[in-house]
């Protein structure tokens with residue numbers, strides 16, 4: 001019977017696991033630590049019936065993962081976040097978070113299951129750690145920390161974290177076209193094997209793409225369309241047999257239940273600390289601020305420092321280097337660093353340097369993506385100007401200035417972001433931060449640093 005099916009039905013797409021230097025247990029550890037942090041930072045929907053329903057749908061999907069991609073140590077869990085934007089994400093080893101907005105936007109259980117199947121496929125194919133394998137091998141502890149920031153960055157307290165996250169956290173949550181293609185197709189296979197119509201996944205993606213709101217939906221930016229997404233899913237679906245009917249029959253009542261609750265929070269409200277337990281502890285973005293600290297202006301004398309083998313930085317000699325994570329260094333004067341309530345550090349005065357990996361070779365696009373990633377987690381961040389092309393360590397760089405509100409002081413701050421292309425699909429970034437009231441002084445200091453920077457990567 002099995003053989004007959006194979007003959008009659010054109011072959012479904014086959015997959016292989018990509019090279020991965022992480023162990024299965026490391027996937028689990030990274031995902032578990034990040035999930036614990038997500039649960040602290042984001043407001044989980046406090047409704048047992050909705051959670052039970054999500055878990056039930058999830059369990060049916062997990063049971064349908066093809067044997068080649070079931071990893072015994074993995075534990076799939078399903079939580080609903082009380083957030084309005086249509087989004088979902090899954091962490092290495094299995095924890096999945098589904099926004100309430102995703103359920104509300106779905107027109108059938110199969111549509112929501114479609115997104116869940118796609119996320120489960122990313123986990124089962126171990127895309128997060130496979131992607132990290134392609135980049136640098138970071139220390140495990142640092143890794144989970146970076147990942148967190150990528151998920152809950154806005155609440156994490158500072159732009160510094162976002163800067164380094166972009167290079168690291170995106171390994172886990174932001175995928176390239178090939179991994180998207182795989183997650184779509186394996187996701188479709190999982191849906192059919194579970195008893196859902198895989199074509200509903202394509203429908204849900206259309207709904208997500210057409211979501212009204214400011215900027216592109218977050219889900220789309222971390223799951224880019226691999227090209228002909230709908231056609232590819234429909235083509236795969238045509239080769240699949242839907243096994244039974246997994247529909248729980250509960251979707252309509254779950255939606256009615258959600259409709260009866262007070263509206264889900266927006267990302268901006270969550271970033272401001274409204275509604276989450278962590279938010280209450282933090283007291284929002286302004287009341288949890290520290291007392292003002294006097295910070296000396298940039299010295300006119302310089303110090304040189306090598307943050308990595310190929311970079312030489314010349315900075316004011318009262319700016320002390322601190323390694324934020326592998327390859328990411330912050331130079332700040334005494335009093336310029338702060339420790340957020342959640343343990344993450346940031347800076348109010350000074351400059352951070354680091355390298356983004358796996359970039360696209362299009363500097364403006366990569367810079368734009370980095371800024372979008374900051375903006376998602378820093379709702380007050382605003383562009384003040386377009387890009388200026390200017391010399392950065394002997395090559396053409398891009399510089400732009402943004403305004404923000406400091407998580408540490410609650411006061412307006414000026415953020416100067418510069419980028420330059422490096423060898424091997426990497427981008428150098430500099431992020432200068434200063435209170436708006438001292439912006440002019442710091443602008444001159446940042447300009448000197450950019451001018452004196454030396455890059456020797458070739």
Ligand SMILES: [Zn+2]
Pocket residue numbers: 118122175179180183222223224
């Ligand atoms: Zn994806």
